[in-house]
Amino acid sequence: MKKQLLPLIVLLFVFNLVLGQEETVSKVQPKYQKEIDKLVKKKSIQQAFSIIDELEPDTHKHLVELTEIPAPPFLEHKRAERFSEMLKEAGADRVWIDEVGNVLALRKGKDSTTTIALDAHLDTVFPEGTDVKVKMVGDTLYAPGVGDDTRGLVMVLTVLKAMNRANIKTTSDVLLVGTVGEEGLGDLRGVKHLFKKNEPKIDSWIAIDGGELGRINNQALGSYRYKITFKGPGGHSWGAFGLANPHHAAGRAVAYFDDAARTYTASGPKTSYNIGRIGGGTSINSIPFESWMEVDMRSVSPDRLIEIEEILITETNRALDDYNKLVDKGPKLSVDIEKIGDRPSGELSPELPLIQRSMAATKAFKTEPFLTRGSTDSNIPISLGIPAVTLGRGGKAGGAHSLGEWWVNDKTGPESIKLALLILVSEAGLE
Template sequence: MKSYLKAPFIAIALLSACVSAQQSVKTEKEYTKEIAKLAKSKKVQAAFGHIDSQEDQTAKDLVTLTEILAPPFKEEERGKAFGQMLLAAGVDSLWTDKVGNVIGLRKGTSGESGFVGVDAHLDVVFPEGTDATVTQVGDTLKAPGIGDDTRGLAMLISLLKAMNQSKIQTQKDLLIVGTVGEEGLGDLRGMKYLFNESGLDIDSWIAIDGGDIGRISNAGLGSKRYKVIVKGQGGHSWGDFGLANPHHALGRIISTFSSDAWAYTSGNIPKTSFNVGRMGGGTSVNSIPFESWMEVDMRAIDPKNLDEIERLFKNSVEEAISEYNSSGIRGKVTYELVQIGDRPSGELPTSLPLIQRAMAATEYFGVEPKLGRGSTNINIPVSKGIPSVCIGRGGKGGGAHSLHEWYLNDETGPESIKLALLIALAEAGLKK
């Protein structure tokens, strides 16, 4: 990978989290002019026309992909369908990497090294067995995952078709990617592989996710997630009363951690959060459980705060277990910590050309760009100082991560595809 920012600059960018997100940033005139000139190109205008004319097909692609459920770690079938769509739309080559990312290559003309990547994620949060049948009420499409992020996948197909139909050629190679593992316990495994193990030389990255047109993330919200497993001998609630109880020990962990973490996060620090999201264990109401578990999510703007709340968490677990085992109970409990998530924080300076281009392209469509921070695919490249943005998919939608998710394709739907195209062309360079 190339290094785009000198080390001190990276440090400043990654630790500048005293400000949650840039409130108001001015677009530099050179990028406003660059985007305006690019948008006026006859081929780009032709591509815009193709995006408009194929909106019915884009909606059909959206329905097709939505109805192929892609639960966490089981994106293969949707990936195959998405790959077939990429081939039909005209990629130069297509492959699926070892973790399941579906990658289409559209060759540039310059022979320069360094790819420009555009992606949407294949996975949804819903488990196997979820009914993903799309229903239509008026102009509104309803189904789990139809917005997050299946709409992004359909946008990529439309973007690729428009480039080929208008005979646009870029100077740099483009990667058009359906990534795996963006949601939940997927822990960005698709992006981690692309940027840590694939060997691909990636210059910049544009992710499509999120909501409204105008939303631009240039910062990653870091998180660490753990599963705590407490084990004991187990027994009968009456006959073995007094035996070490994993549920009781887990309750002490929660109490200790909540107290310490609340005191820390309530201090004068950039926003930092903690949450016990899931719990389980036990066999019956009249049984002392042999196992108890919980899953914990911790997030922070600043990597230093994330490291600190992780330290507090580990100390709380150790302290609570020690105190419980010394409380007079018979026998002891043991515990195990399993890390189930690690997303790095980071923030890129707004002066980077990619971010300026994203802002200028957004303004070209008469929309005010809103820079911010999120937990998305760009967490990985951002943490490495590689130019990256995450943009919205446009249209109107709601109910993300629920069975009642919906999407309405208003005028900002096709404009969001055009926006993604403009940013990608500005980064990859339009052949003259």
């Protein structure tokens, strides 16, 4: 049945402003609502829901424990090791850590020809040495990374526990995943590795990463990131005055790019640009030998992303050429233009069975589903035309990517875990 439905996948690339909105609403087809309503009444599913409620103290304990294990970009291994132990303790059939550091846990189905993945990412945005001790004030947990995405990890863990204790059997294999490199310059390296290697072959992808109950991310916000470095000889600000100054050229490049990009982004499908970091130089009285900047560009349209990338490269080279024409002492400047991030855009049709099931399951919890666009692990399978959604973590949260990040459990906390389990089982098939 599922193999017959898979050709319904339609990749829609966005070319108008309306589709560039953050949220869209789509109708649930009656057949999928009937399917979910029937599934949710099954004794094993109801038992799993009760177990999730019973496991709330353990879920809380594991959230605190994992949050307090640092997982800086490219240094997720300690958290990965502990998470893999937890998955083993929860009864996964097989648990391993792959070449790039992803944690993978297999729960075998009756028919192992298809695999459905449930994912959350291991890494946080916070550098090594950040205080990640959890502080509880009333019912609020404060700690860097407590929501994004440690909460997602414990949801994956609790789903596995509930399925095992309720003796839920699925047709497809279920793969529980903790990915590395989702944040920042990690550039989705964990999920890119999984789909590049394609072992085990993943047929549907369900990620948990941010947002409230009801959020279903089926649209991938693409981004390109660059590090641009102007280089020169450097020297003393007085004694070597007149030598080429990389900062001066970089300033010209910023102005040129901003002027051209501002005009470009004023119309058409939503596209953004940002120069997030600038650095270089050794002291106030030294001509720097290099000046670098990091640039983030995003768009709902793959074509627009390519076009604003071309604007960046063109205006950078124009700035270099124009500045070098003014240099009459010593060597001229050079520039390195390095691509340091590439997240593809894309969109999956709301008619896709996984998305229909996700919306129908959300309605089963008396919540209206809404479709969103975001930059998550799902970008990769979405761009490949593989069924994929990203679900919200539930609860209430704030301060993501800040030292003041917080998360509060409420009734949508356990409901978000039940929802993830229901969507996973509906896609994997209940035996």
